[in-house]
Amino acid sequence: MIYKDFKESIKNLGFLTIEDFIKYAGVTSDDILSWETKNEVPYTISLLLHILKGEKEVLPTNWGLQSIVEECLPLATLLEEASSFPHKLEEMFLLQKKLNDSTNGKNWELGVNKFGKEINWLRCIHMEVSELIESTPWKHWKNINSDPDMNNIHVELVDIWHFLMSYILQETNVPKAVSLVNTHCIYEASQDIDVKAMVKEAEKLSYIALAIDTGNMPSFSGIERFIDQFFRCCKISGLSFTWLQKLYIGKNCLNQFRQDNGYKEGSYKKMWNHIEDNVVMVSLLEKIENISFEELYNNLKIEYSLAK
Structure with missing residues (x-):
């Protein structure tokens, strides 16, 4: 996912600012800046956005629920700790x-x-x-x-x-x-x-x-x-x-x-x-x-x- 699409996606999901998404997703402002510089958003983050939007068709067809959970587990763990x-x-x-x-x-x-x-x-x-x-x-x-x-x-x-x-x-x-x-x-x-x-x-x-x-x-x-x-x-x-x-x-x-x-x-x-x-x-x-x-x-x- 490119950075422009990322900004549009979080807006469509109801996040008013990038800072709101930072707090939700458990990433830092430095991460966001590096994504903007590279014009590329990590796969795990783009996957999270697709899941939040309910776009199941974009997920790999050979993935079961367990695979998705394992992919998102580090992020989920960070979110739990962050609370x-x-x-x-x-x-x-x-x-x-x-x-x-x-x-x-x-x-x-x-x-x-x-x-x-x-x-x-x-x-x-x-x-x-x-x-x-x-x-x-x-x-x-x-x-x-x-x-x-x-x-x-x-x-x-x-x-x-x-x-x-x-x-x-x-x-x-x-x-x-x-x-x-x-x-x-x-x-x-x-x-x-x-x-x-x-x-x-x-x-x-x-x-x-x-x-x-x-x-x-x-x-x-x-x-x-x-x-x-x-x-x-x-x-x-x-x-x-x-x-x-x-x-x-x-x-x-x-x-x-x-x-x-x-x-x-x-x-x-x-x-x-x-x-x-x-x-x-x-x-x-x-x-x-x-x-x-x-x-x-x-x-x-x-x-x-x-x-x-």
């Missing part, structure tokens, strides 16, 4: 605000913590991007044949997400934040990771942060660019929104646990029996199907009590 995204986003933004209130004091949104220290979320994002890149074999003089540490790359993306959410909350409120982010969460994480492309996409997050921080990009349009680019990085890095949310709950819980156990004072032990606390946290997440902050916190408390 819970606003709730999950709201939970994450509220947890982030609670953590920031606890560690930085009330009114941290004004850019200063309770100790009078300036808060710079943009610099935080820039530094976390550097840590993400350090988890890849980018150096031409060292470990050139080594594999990227994808587990740590995902953890670094979650750290970036902490700071990006904080920056968004500094500029707006929770409901508006959820509205800004919601449509970007529907994507299929890549199975085949292109490390060079991943590094380049991650670097763009730094460029946006530096552009805003130096006054070369307006803050609000920068936020929209940030959100779009962040989820592009997640997609190309193989980090699904579901696992991002689970890792976020885990890292948020670990951050609170660190604060409660002397992180600011310097008495916290980051290595637990020769294993970094991040690694312990991820191993606990993998054992818990439906993560809750309280359950994970209690498990961390047990593991920390056994740490030497």
Whole structure:
């Protein structure tokens, strides 16, 4: 199906705008732009449109119902998951605000913590991007044949997400934040990771942060660019929104646990029996199907009590 026919089809089906179709079909605005550029719409999407229009005659004659279901299953799965995204986003933004209130004091949104220290979320994002890149074999003089540490790359993306959410909350409120982010969460994480492309996409997050921080990009349009680019990085890095949310709950819980156990004072032990606390946290997440902050916190408390 060519792009012109696609636009006409969604109009005939009652979608007022392309954005309405995006929300329904579980695709991103980037997908739509790529279809327009190529003037070609993926077969699965054109099949979905034909089914919605009731045009059974366009379906392959050798297809049974099961074949059609299997073809549309990935899209249906995304749609089912997407229905819970606003709730999950709201939970994450509220947890982030609670953590920031606890560690930085009330009114941290004004850019200063309770100790009078300036808060710079943009610099935080820039530094976390550097840590993400350090988890890849980018150096031409060292470990050139080594594999990227994808587990740590995902953890670094979650750290970036902490700071990006904080920056968004500094500029707006929770409901508006959820509205800004919601449509970007529907994507299929890549199975085949292109490390060079991943590094380049991650670097763009730094460029946006530096552009805003130096006054070369307006803050609000920068936020929209940030959100779009962040989820592009997640997609190309193989980090699904579901696992991002689970890792976020885990890292948020670990951050609170660190604060409660002397992180600011310097008495916290980051290595637990020769294993970094991040690694312990991820191993606990993998054992818990439906993560809750309280359950994970209690498990961390047990593991920390056994740490030497």
